[in-house]
Amino acid sequence: MKVKVGVNGYGTIGKRVAYAVSKQDDMELIGVTKTKPDFEAYRAKELGIPVYAASEEFLPRFEKVGFEVAGTLDDLLNEVDVIVDATPGGMGEKNKALYEKAGVKAIFQGGEKASVAEVSFVAQANYEKALGKDYVRVVSCNTTGLTRTLNAIKDYIDYVYAVMIRRAADPNDSKRGPVNAIKPSVEVPSHHGPDVQTVLPINIETMAFVVPTTLMHVHSVMIELKKPLEAKDVVEIFENTTRVLLFEKEKGFDSTAQLIEFARDLHREWNNLYEIAVWKESISVKGNRLFYIQAVHQESDVVPENVDAIRAMFELADKWESIKKTNKSLGILK
Numbered sequence: 001m002k003v004k005v006g007v008n009g010y011g012t013i014g015k016r017v018a019y020a021v022s023k024q025d026d027m028e029l030i031g032v033t034k035t036k037p038d039f040e041a042y043r044a045k046e047l048g049i050p051v052y053a054a055s056e057e058f059l060p061r062f063e064k065v066g067f068e069v070a071g072t073l074d075d076l077l078n079e080v081d082v083i084v085d086a087t088p089g090g091m092g093e094k095n096k097a098l099y100e101k102a103g104v105k106a107i108f109q110g111g112e113k114a115s116v117a118e119v120s121f122v123a124q125a126n127y128e129k130a131l132g133k134d135y136v137r138v139v140s141c142n143t144t145g146l147t148r149t150l151n152a153i154k155d156y157i158d159y160v161y162a163v164m165i166r167r168a169a170d171p172n173d174s175k176r177g178p179v180n181a182i183k184p185s186v187e188v189p190s191h192h193g194p195d196v197q198t199v200l201p202i203n204i205e206t207m208a209f210v211v212p213t214t215l216m217h218v219h220s221v222m223i224e225l226k227k228p229l230e231a232k233d234v235v236e237i238f239e240n241t242t243r244v245l246l247f248e249k250e251k252g253f254d255s256t257a258q259l260i261e262f263a264r265d266l267h268r269e270w271n272n273l274y275e276i277a278v279w280k281e282s283i284s285v286k287g288n289r290l291f292y293i294q295a296v297h298q299e300s301d302v303v304p305e306n307v308d309a310i311r312a313m314f315e316l317a318d319k320w321e322s323i324k325k326t327n328k329s330l331g332i333l334k
């Protein structure tokens with residue numbers, strides 16, 4: 001059985017999830033929605049992806065330029081087993097009533113509140129919790145990044161303090177752009193700490209700042225340990241953790257710029273770096289405190305999570321079978 005998948009919201013995350021779904025042999029991409037017939041809609045059509053209007057109210061935009069849509073979101077919902085909602089943050093909650101009415105399962109993204117779904121999800125941390133569920137939320141890109149590395153060392157954690165240095169906007173976003181400022185989230189903790197706790201029951205406090213860059217987020221992670229751990233042990237644990245890669249400054253990885261260049265050199269689609277990038281030299285232990293620095297490619301780290309969430313919701317595979325399958329299909333290095 002192939003699970004029939006629709007994507008509502010074909011933007012930064014939606015187009016990458018649609019691509020990833022099309023690479024799975026146990027899933028079929030039925031279509032995506034657009035609110036307008038812009039270049040992304042034409043490109044989807046060129047790729048053979050049926051394009052649906054995000055609602056009836058948007059149909060005149062398509063009719064005006066003679067862009068033939070396959071129907072509206074309601075029609076797409078009639079065709080699919082699951083809808084991946086990748087609309088702007090907060091919109092998924094409003095859309096949920098439509099999904100419930102159509103009787104389709106739904107995956108929401110990190111811009112939604114945890115309460116929108118039955119479970120908040122990061123595959124390697126809590127795949128089993130999503131088995132058979134109807135509504136799952138893939139947590140935000142930063143939360144996914146934190147959870148991947150913290151889950152690997154969770155047995156050693158007493159308390160985590162992490163500072164998120166967030167990119168101001170995605171590269172394609174000409175409305176928000178990089179701001180000429182450093183913008184703190186004055187709410188402490190930032191949403192990331194409580195969000196990690198929706199997946200992983202650990203003590204964690206987070207603070208966040210937006211800075212003028214579009215490439216990636218960077219996290220400065222400080223952990224009070226409850227039992228001894230050496231830096232070399234952490235290196236070994238991360239080396240054996242899926243979707244986490246170690247990068248060395250000594251090899252020229254000075255900044256997020258070289259990490260993105262690495263993804264370009266791999267000829268990754270959209271230079272996606274699905275893996276969380278930890279600077280190896282930053283992993284240090286001082287007494288009972290562990291420090292490390294990691295970078296998160298905000299446009300892509302949640303993409304494999306959406307694929308695994310679908311498998312869990314339809315009980316198509318167990319945790320490691322799904323993670324391995326998704327990794328292989330997307331060229332994830334380990």
Ligand SMILES: NC(=O)C1=CN([C@@H]2O[C@H](COP(=O)(O)OP(=O)(O)OC[C@H]3O[C@@H](n4cnc5c(N)ncnc54)[C@H](OP(=O)(O)O)[C@@H]3O)[C@@H](O)[C@H]2O)C=CC1
Binds near residue numbers: 034054089
């Ligand atoms: N970008 C990021 O770094 C990350 C984002 N997320 C989360 O993913 C979600 C989507 O974010 P992102 O992809 O960045 O957002 P984008 O703005 O890039 O894409 C959202 C898409 O939703 C579509 N849309 C707008 N209005 C409607 C509507 N009324 N009905 C249906 N679709 C609509 C737009 O389509 P159209 O182009 O047709 O107008 C747009 O392409 C959010 O919850 C966000 O928090 C999670 C991790 C990282």
Ligand SMILES: O=C(OP(=O)(O)O)[C@H](O)COP(=O)(O)O
Binds near residue numbers: 140143166168
């Ligand atoms: O999920 C993200 O960030 P977050 O983990 O800081 O909420 C994405 O980078 C989206 O962030 P945005 O809400 O600034 O577009």
